[in-house]
Amino acid sequence: MSAAPVLELRDLHKSFAETAIIRGVTLEVTRGQRHGLIGPNGAGKSTLFNLISGQFAPTAGDILLNGRSIAGLPPHLVNRRGLARSFQITNLFPRMSVAENLRIAVMGHHGHRFTLFRPVARLNRVRQVVDEHLERLRLQRRRNDMAGDLAYSEQRALEIGMALASEPEILLLDEPTSGMSREESAYVVELIREVTEGKTLLVVEHDMSVVFDLCDYASVLVYGEILASGPPETVRADRRVQEAYLGEEAA
């Protein structure tokens, strides 16, 4: 298998003042891969996501999206290059309707970023795409409800749907099942599998079982470095990983 990498991290470093959080991460996510990024608390997973999605600029190293550097670009430009992300803490427009939440995400992608001289209701293509998303996310019946009034798992579905609305080349999911019950978690994992069919994924997860359910490749991040990479079974069997991560869980 020699698929071209969609996302490539080259010797990435990030320090806050004196503290080095990311200490030389090199990683490839190939097209169609469903890549899980695991690691104990404080390993730097969230920081890594924030670097990739444009929240922070790296201290050293490079981030390539389809072979072009995106390191240091602001979030909106990273998004337009084809990378979208969801957030660990639900990050919606709580007092706007579900359909409007999706519409904001869709209209940017359809060239209506600053459209001033047309009512939003007449953007037929945008409306159509929003309807498709609502159906796929199983949120049709909630379309006119305020996003803030949705159940937690529904909010999570909407959150992922919004990230998908810009039709990204690669989707970053930040702990998509954090704070969920078993049933909610199973529902969301199933939904993610469904809506991201054939898409390239990079998922940060604390919950190992989610990674094994969802991903075909896994990397373990410990103290800002990649400890191991490979198919989930191989990674799970790795001694160092067991010591660093699973050992902690078992304790």
Place this chain on the structure above:
Amino acid sequence: MSTVPTITARQLVLIVLGLAILAALPLVLSPSLVNAAIKMLIAALFALAFSLAMGQAGMLSFGHSAYYGLGAFAALHLMKAVEDHVLAWPTPFVPLVGAAAGLVAGIVFGWFATQRTGVYFAMVTLALAELLFTLAPTWNSLFGGESGISTMRMPSWALSFGNDVHVYYLTLGWVVVSAWCLWAFTRTPMGRLAVAMRENEHRVRFLGFDTHLARTLVFAISAMFTGVAGALLAVANEASNYTIFSAQASANVVLQTFIGGAGTFLGPALGAAVMTFFARVTSDLTRSWLLYQGLIFVLVMLFVPDGIGGLIALHARRLRGAAISRFVVPYLLCAAVGLLITAGVVFGVESVYVLLSDAYVAQRRAAGGAVVPYRLVGWTFDPLSPLTWSLAVVPVLLGGALLPLARARTLLAWDKAIHEAER
């Protein structure tokens, strides 16, 4: 809560009716009231433009007097040029230059201010307006120094613009067209984006939008219509000076918007019109009118945080199909409570004001230091008589005693009406 605003048939009828009344007003109003109506319309547009940034996009600007003033001065310079026959420009189109001035200033100032959000944004807007306020009195060529600029409206299109009725219709036309534009804005993708940025700017950035650019644009559009309002004021007054840039003017539009209801579209316009009228009437009657204005603001924020517009929207939304007659008695009771307390407070405040005034101190000195009676609205009162002060205390106590009853009756009426409306 926010959905794309639409107009129902019922609202359309009300709007047409409202416009017809506004158009007919000069036929029935006295000249001084026509002038008051012009100022109310201008204040309404100012508040609508301000709340595009505030209500829609959540940008609380404390320096909107800057764009108001720049619009006014731009209009005055244009009118002066027309007066001096340097330029031929029809008077009805003078506000266009106010719009241009507001837009340009909004882009430049907005680009800086929108780098920050929340309190920091408010501080930057305030500082930029203060900059103009201190600069204007010393900049003679542009702002006419401390005395400001005055000019005259020139006749055009066979209209003299010599009386307030002509100015009224010019103002009304601009205010209606501008209000329509501002309303239409809320329904555009840009307008929806403004709401989304108010809700969660961070998320918007990760959806591919340059939020700094977007916020600058929203701010500039708000400043543009503020400039129109300023130009209309210049046309109406034919003069202006640096005080138009004062922080007081910026604060006024904030207060008016909140009293009117920042969450509704027309609420701020209503608040601005009402408070402008209130200021005009009370400032002639008493020098403590600013105190009353402050009291109204505090009371509205404490008990009706959604403002006048929010109150109207609440009634319209919840009481559809319910018998309005149910509310006659409770609301009359509330009005009586309000009147009693207001009467007591006003009497007390005005009495204290008179007793502390220089004029009264001089009277006492003339009487050899004795406590002399004082006059208030044509009556004479003895400051040492308990009867005098009971005029302040008794109405307040009476109102306070009736308050629980009025409250209970109102709540009961609401309960029944909602029950009825739901059936």
